[in-house]
Amino acid sequence: MALPTYSTAGPSKPPMARYVVQSSDVLADLIINVKEESSDKVVWFKERFLEDEEIVEHLVHKESGRIRWTMHRPRTGWYIRIRSPSFPPGAYIPLIPPPQNSPHPPGSLLFSSRTNALPTRPIPPPLEPRASSSSHSYPPTPPAAPSVFVHPPTPSAIEAHMEQQASQSSQSTRHRPPAQQTITPFVLSPYQLDGGTKPEEMSFLQRAFSVIRKNSAVPSYSFTLARVPPDTTPVPSTPVPAPAQTPSLAASSPPTSPSQTALTVLPSPPLQPQRAQPPLLTFTDRTPTMTLHAVTGLLEVSAAEERMLGVESSFWIAVGLTYLEFLQEKESYLAALSD
Numbered sequence: 001m002a003l004p005t006y007s008t009a010g011p012s013k014p015p016m017a018r019y020v021v022q023s024s025d026v027l028a029d030l031i032i033n034v035k036e037e038s039s040d041k042v043v044w045f046k047e048r049f050l051e052d053e054e055i056v057e058h059l060v061h062k063e064s065g066r067i068r069w070t071m072h073r074p075r076t077g078w079y080i081r082i083r084s085p086s087f088p089p090g091a092y093i094p095l096i097p098p099p100q101n102s103p104h105p106p107g108s109l110l111f112s113s114r115t116n117a118l119p120t121r122p123i124p125p126p127l128e129p130r131a132s133s134s135s136h137s138y139p140p141t142p143p144a145a146p147s148v149f150v151h152p153p154t155p156s157a158i159e160a161h162m163e164q165q166a167s168q169s170s171q172s173t174r175h176r177p178p179a180q181q182t183i184t185p186f187v188l189s190p191y192q193l194d195g196g197t198k199p200e201e202m203s204f205l206q207r208a209f210s211v212i213r214k215n216s217a218v219p220s221y222s223f224t225l226a227r228v229p230p231d232t233t234p235v236p237s238t239p240v241p242a243p244a245q246t247p248s249l250a251a252s253s254p255p256t257s258p259s260q261t262a263l264t265v266l267p268s269p270p271l272q273p274q275r276a277q278p279p280l281l282t283f284t285d286r287t288p289t290m291t292l293h294a295v296t297g298l299l300e301v302s303a304a305e306e307r308m309l310g311v312e313s314s315f316w317i318a319v320g321l322t323y324l325e326f327l328q329e330k331e332s333y334l335a336a337l338s339d
Helices: 155-174 204-214 303-309 313-328 330-338
Strands: 016-023 031-036 042-050 054-061 067-074 080-083 093-095 109-116 181-190 223-227 279-285 296-302
Touching (some): 016 303, 016 313, 031 313, 042 313, 054 313, 067 313, 093 313, 109 303, 223 313, 279 313, 296 303, 296 313
Antiparallel strands (some): 016 031, 031 042, 067 080, 181 223, 279 296
């Protein structure tokens, strides 16, 4: 699968993978396409199927035709669950509403995923070389050559050296520690100019479309996906062991699959809002105001956040499209939840 194109909004902006999300205005055609912004090439698409007890949606990789993720919700009642075809039966990742005392804005959803362990401290800069007389003279003075005595190795010495190198290589491979992993909580939240996202943190297009939506009667479905700041979410229950690895576009870190288990959120005392984490995913609604059913928008994925977490892009796309549908049918979801 070809990697998405990256672009930067300025010298201080991190690289972003940008996609155009477009659905059909025909109710019978329940397909949402995710295209590269720079072309009309469809990377993923989501399609819907009705089963006896559930409404199931598939996120399909267009080029390979493989189902990467399935999204489940009941025909009656309320829940949202995301599964991978590699998960064992009964394993899923739930999207749940936050508790009433949560600092997250109304309409938010929480979930947890297995990711790479986040760095706890910045990487120190490399040590500078110690100054010497040769580094301060001009022209540079080469250091004095040491006295080296070279003796031709014997065949027995060469054989012993090769055996030692092979033994050390085998031991280093056998004792290599596995990649550190953790359970990371995330929050999906709507954003407005007067909401949790500050105007200076938004791009020019995001601010422009937010103003248009704010001054019109048409609802906006713009939202962000970000890590939950520390000390602002209840501690989930202990999950089952990690699943097998899945392919990843984050080449610099080992790929991981999200957690396979449902996480139960426990009650907690009221919490105060903390410093917001940088969004991993941002969706900006660009749907024309006169459109009734179709949705069009720009979906941006932070390359830095994705690389640090080590989870493949298709998972974040699946979560984003699932939350987009939740926002479109939020009142129905909340009514079913209160029953």
